[in-house]
Amino acid sequence: MPDLTIRAATAPDASALVALQKSIYDEGRWFVGDGPPAVETLGQRLRLLDPARSLYLVAVRGETVAGWLELHRLHPKKLSHVAVLTLAVATPERRRGVAGGLLARAYPWARGVGVTKLQLGVRARNGAARALYEREGFEPEGCERSQVRDEDGFEDNLLMAKFL
Numbered sequence: 001m002p003d004l005t006i007r008a009a010t011a012p013d014a015s016a017l018v019a020l021q022k023s024i025y026d027e028g029r030w031f032v033g034d035g036p037p038a039v040e041t042l043g044q045r046l047r048l049l050d051p052a053r054s055l056y057l058v059a060v061r062g063e064t065v066a067g068w069l070e071l072h073r074l075h076p077k078k079l080s081h082v083a084v085l086t087l088a089v090a091t092p093e094r095r096r097g098v099a100g101g102l103l104a105r106a107y108p109w110a111r112g113v114g115v116t117k118l119q120l121g122v123r124a125r126n127g128a129a130r131a132l133y134e135r136e137g138f139e140p141e142g143c144e145r146s147q148v149r150d151e152d153g154f155e156d157n158l159l160m161a162k163f164l
């Protein structure tokens with residue numbers, strides 16, 4: 001099996017990233033949005049990314065995108081030490097250290113640009129993500145009760161944060 005490479009995403013990655021994001025949305029259990037952006041939209045976003053404000057990493061094994069991680073600092077000056085985290089790993093790549101590898105690359109970037117707090121929301125039934133974040137030192141910050149509603153009913157959205 002080829003080694004895993006973790007690097008900054010660039011516009012030509014947009015198509016593979018959207019395909020991966022679509023597969024994660026199709027699982028139906030992890031994200032709360034309606035679906036991935038259009039390939040052109042993501043490509044444009046990646047071209048215009050301000051490296052002092054956002055980090056967009058891709059994990060690649062051979063020719064295949066195995067996962068990605070996004071960190072975006074909040075815009076108001078008084079909140080700009082906070083960055084919001086999103087990440088996901090392709091189903092066949094799970095439990096091989098991909099998410100851990102992405103996070104290990106994200107912390108130095110965050111410290112380097114002055115981010116001192118990483119923040120995220122995770123659905124209460126997402127045991128894998130909660131275990132990952134707990135292992136990584138994220139702590140509970142609060143609970144948005146019955147924040148998510150789908151065909152399985154209501155689900156809490158847990159807020160977690162890690163101070164760097």
Ligand SMILES: CC(C)(COP(=O)(O)OP(=O)(O)OC[C@H]1O[C@@H](n2cnc3c(N)ncnc32)[C@H](O)[C@@H]1OP(=O)(O)O)[C@@H](O)C(=O)NCCC(=O)NCCS
Nearest residue numbers: 030087088089094095096097098099100122128129131132
């Ligand atoms: C959550 C997710 C990102 C984890 O990615 P991953 O690459 O499989 O995670 P890693 O292999 O780096 O795991 C690191 C640690 O997290 C914990 N962990 C990860 N998946 C787990 C699982 N299914 N059950 C229990 N613990 C788990 C373990 O402590 C693991 O260390 P270990 O394998 O040495 O025991 C992945 O399952 C995923 O993409 N899920 C769907 C999308 C998603 O939930 N994104 C996050 C939304 S908030």
